[in-house]
Amino acid sequence: MSDRLKILFLCTGNSCRSQMAEGWTKYLKSDSIEAYSAGVETHGLNEIAVKVMAEAGVDISSHRSQHIDEFKDVHLDYVITVCGHANEYCPVFAGKTKVVHVGFADPPALAENAATEQETFDCYRKVRGQIKEFFEKLPELLKNE
Numbered sequence: 669m670s671d672r673l674k675i676l677f678l679c680t681g682n683s684c685r686s687q688m689a690e691g692w693t694k695y696l697k698s699d700s701i702e703a704y705s706a707g708v709e710t711h712g713l714n715e716i717a718v719k720v721m722a723e724a725g726v727d728i729s730s731h732r733s734q735h736i737d738e739f740k741d742v743h744l745d746y747v748i749t750v751c752g753h754a755n756e757y758c759p760v761f762a763g764k765t766k767v768v769h770v771g772f773a774d775p776p777a778l779a780e781n782a783a784t785e786q787e788t789f790d791c792y793r794k795v796r797g798q799i800k801e802f803f804e805k806l807p808e809l810l811k812n813e
Contacts, residue, residue, distance in 0.1 A: 673746065677693070677747075677748050679749070681710060681711025682707030683713055691726045697806055700806075710733040716779075720796050748767075778795070
């Protein structure tokens with residue numbers, strides 16, 4: 669039996685923010701956290717997210733966009749919603765699963781008016797850094813939840 673916390677990161681389409689959160693958590697905290705990600709919908713893996721995570725040394729290229737229903741039989745300690753839409757539409761989980769909301773800006777939305785590829789990537793990098801900064805503090809941060 670594993671002592672690691674089982675945490676699911678939930679976003680709208682499981683294409684970007686939740687994938688970054690899963691990637692960072694596996695990269696930084698695999699000794700204490702078993703990380704998953706899913707969406708209330710599936711939109712496919714965002715290629716720019718894959719590229720900016722690779723820049724930081726985190727490979728999420730083998731991840732796939734998963735629907736929350738794929739985790740209905742998995743005992744989870746926490747579900748962390750990383751966008752408002754997922755928080756609003758987060759299903760109720762059986763047992764002792766705690767739902768915590770930690771919202772991050774949507775990189776594609778931030779990059780919507782970017783004039784160059786560099787500006788687009790910078791929007792993704794900004795959110796990547798914010799997600800890393802937050803998830804570096806896990807699981808200690810969850811003790812107050």
